[in-house]
Amino acid sequence: MVALDGPSGTGKTTVARKLAAKLGAGYLDTGAMYRVVTLAVLDAGVDPHDTDAVVALARSVRLDVATDPGRPEARLDGTDVGEAIRTPRVDAAVSAVSAVPEVRDLLVQRQRTLIEEASRDEGGIVVDGRDIGTVVAPDAPLKVFLTAAPEVRAARRGAQDTAAGRESNQATVLASVERRDRLDSSRAASPLRPADDAVEFDTSELSIEQVLVALTELAGTRGLLGEDVAEPCR
Numbered sequence: 001m002v003a004l005d006g007p008s009g010t011g012k013t014t015v016a017r018k019l020a021a022k023l024g025a026g027y028l029d030t031g032a033m034y035r036v037v038t039l040a041v042l043d044a045g046v047d048p049h050d051t052d053a054v055v056a057l058a059r060s061v062r063l064d065v066a067t068d069p070g071r072p073e074a075r076l077d078g079t080d081v082g083e084a085i086r087t088p089r090v091d092a093a094v095s096a097v098s099a100v101p102e103v104r105d106l107l108v109q110r111q112r113t114l115i116e117e118a119s120r121d122e123g124g125i126v127v128d129g130r131d132i133g134t135v136v137a138p139d140a141p142l143k144v145f146l147t148a149a150p151e152v153r154a155a156r157r158g159a160q161d162t163a164a165g166r167e168s169n170q171a172t173v174l175a176s177v178e179r180r181d182r183l184d185s186s187r188a189a190s191p192l193r194p195a196d197d198a199v200e201f202d203t204s205e206l207s208i209e210q211v212l213v214a215l216t217e218l219a220g221t222r223g224l225l226g227e228d229v230a231e232p233c234r
Contacts, residue, residue: 001115001125002219003132006146007181007192009153011203015146015211016128020069022216023126023224026118027069030129030136033107034098035085036063036076041097042089048096055102063110067118067125087166091176095183104131104189111136124224130184133195142222144215145194148204153177 002019006012013029020027038048040061046053064075074082084090097103111127115137118125129136133143148156154174161168184192194200199218203211219225 001140003140003143004128009156010146010148012128012146016126017069020126025124026067026122028127032074038094038097048093058103099187101189130192131190133198135190143195143198145198145200147202152204
């Protein structure tokens with residue numbers, strides 16, 4: 001198993017999917033799970049800061065995520081919400097929802113079940129999030145924490161929004177990135193931070209392929225590469 005943590009815009013989701021495909025492993029985007037719950041909260045007209053109402057809703061909705069790196073679907077009560085969970089509306093509320101301890105407990109248990117199933121059925125899994133190496137899977141044989149300068153991450157987020165057809169303003173995106181960093185790093189439940197034994201990578205000046213090469217080599221040193229996995233090309 002590979003635990004890949006870090007703030008938004010570091011490239012961790014893209015790298016995690018590519019790494020999982022390269023290793024022939026499953027893939028889990030835990031952030032998508034919190035976003036699905038956040039979308040459910042917003043669609044129901046619930047105040048994201050109303051803890052009791054948020055917890056009740058989180059317990060009642062049906063949340064499904066796929067662990068296939070080629071098709072990382074997210075569904076809310078059977079409906080594909082992969083696009084809906086990436087909107088500014090959800091961005092603005094997800095930190096409040098994900099800071100609720102009961103919501104985190106609920107989803108962490110679900111994440112551990114998915115990790116166990118993928119490890120058994122697919123031979124391994126790459127999991128990305130913000131507390132994988134510290135809380136969800138502290139015994140993971142490889143823990144990586146990706147970082148990048150806020151301005152770089154904002155530019156990447158803006159490019160993703162534009163590519164997806166969503167309006168993007170660089171100043172607004174940067175403010176959102178910095179706000180999310182503050183909230184995620186200061187929350188009482190599972191704050192964003194690298195595990196003590198995590199390998200830290202600054203991706204500010206690295207391409208996705210360069211990060212993938214580095215992580216593939218690192219996975220090899222931990223014995224996580226199968227015999228049929230080719231050495232990365234430079």
